[in-house]
Amino acid sequence: PGLPVGAVFAVLLAMGLVASLGGGVRWGLLNEILAKGGYLPGRSVFNMMSGLTQIAGFATGGALLAALSPRVCLLLSAALYLTAALALRLGLSARPPRSAGRPSASATWRANSTLWSDRSRRLTYLGLWLPNGMVVGCESLYVSYAPHAAGTLFACGALGMFAGDVTVGRLLPPGVRRRLATPLLLLLAVPYLAFAVHPPLPLAALCVTLASAGFGASLVQQERLMDLTPGELAGQALGLHSSGMLTMQGVSAAAAGAVAQLTTPATGMALMAAGSVAVTLVLAAAGRRTPRPLITPAPAAVEGSARSR
Template identity: 70%
Template sequence: MSSSAGIAAQTVSGLALGTLVYRATDSPLLSAVSMFGPSLAQVLGATFFLSGADRLPPRATLTGMSLAFAAATAALALPGLPVWAMFAVVLAQGLIASLGGGVRWGLLNEILSKDGYLLGRSVFNMMNGVMQIAGYAIGGVLVTLLSPRTCLLLAAGLYVVSAGFTRLLTRRAPRTAGRPSVAATWRANALLWSSRPRRHVYLALWVPNGLVVGCESLYVSYDPRAAGTLFACAALGMLAGDVTIGRLLPARYRPRLGIPLLLLLATPYLAFFLHPPLPLAAVLVALASVGFGASLVQQERLVALTPDELSGHALGLHSAGMLTLQGVSAALAGTTAQLTSPATAMTAMSVASLATTLTLTALSRRHTPDDSLFPPRTAGAV
């Protein structure tokens, strides 16, 4: 419930802020960066603060983060706040959020067995998908009927609700002894990055879907009135992919679907070069987002390759890297759209995603005879 309320707040606030900035600047670049700019700060968190994912008490950390997000989102609703100040606030949000993925998913991995992690994560993803659909659909209506600033205040209230649910968690001690430090963060990052199989998994988790999120960051500038519809369809497709991979598909088939799902993720966006009408665009967006189910396959592989005492850090590094690439991709997509058009930029980002997937596949096959990017391996490998 805490995660769902947070996702609802994130979707409503992101759509409201993107609309607010686009109305003020008429810039696809600034609109895209305002929605996904917090992700750019994730790289700083992953570099300096990520050791706290396993060294801080989960309940207190997640509660404090939700309250900080509530305050920051309320600040974004202040009348007359200049655009540069909005960007300062969203970057601060991203810096705070850089710790959240490691704490949350490390806690989930602690509660569940490694064999049960994918199922548990898929349940989270399904709940989050439902909240994204509702958040973007309702948020799109509210932004039109009310105002972006009013929607930001509603989102701040949802973050407070998220904090309240987090306080209901059972108190747990940190998974690893010691104080968080920059040195500990660097040591763990170096250890995780030292394994070639883990490097391939991390790159596959970060780059292809980050580039496709660059496509999504242009929905507002592509069609300002239909952006909420496109975001909701994307969330619906993501939900369908998570249900299929996490609940319906037998485990023996999952490893070989990593590459096809990544290809599916990018291919439908090639058609946006032709400016499809809204109904077709919505179908293409939903179909593409089914490909986000690849992340479940990759996360299962990452958990199997990671020592238990580094699970929170490893999953936090995944989350921080993924969000960082999403922010970079949003900036790149916005810049391309500024120079060409949103439709052209979406097509270019999809081509880059496809090229990345094919390159990673070729590199992986040099080191393993299996034709899957993520063949089964022994758990806990270093």
């Protein structure tokens, strides 16, 4: 109780650093243990379960806040994180390291430079970081926009993510899916333009649900990233994706908050969405001017075995 705001920010910064590292480890491990071409359906399983638990979590959290203090709810959340860590420690089998030698910042920098040197990978990274991050800036204003119904908007967002991930990860054939990155990114942002007229809560919840289905674009983009990346750099590539995504989400949330302070939360959401649309269209135009690399399609047997988020 009474923890200064600066100390809260320091805790959140530390959590973000750990989450970034954990993302690279987790997704690199997933790519390693699944058969070739199985990353997207495997990642979709993760995302699908994440959407379900977020829906349940927002509902449960709202109910707990009505009966308990925010401090107690945060402590319960920390206990659940520790339980999950214990389950991972006991449940995952030991695996050999992906690379030998002593880890160093210079080695990481060299690998990131290699990943960034290819134009196709560079555009893929920007597509993963920028449009997504700006829409997370919209989400960061839910509490300001609807203080007494923010949980509803967050739950609707999780529901939309779930629907988008099921559709992209399980229902769409590979040939169709690879053409939908730009349309899905536009879907991610365009519904938020309606917030310019400050829609009532039911319409706002519908817009959030529709927009969040566009997060399925990240599955298409990550599949492309894996196709463009040598196997020995897969974990590094996913770690760079995770750290860049979290960074841009934080920057966009701060920018959205600054705009909202100068205008209104609704205007801030609409402006961030307009920025996301503009970036998506610029990246799509740049992608059309980039020679298409040869991408080997995933084996049909793997693709049909476990499509989900």
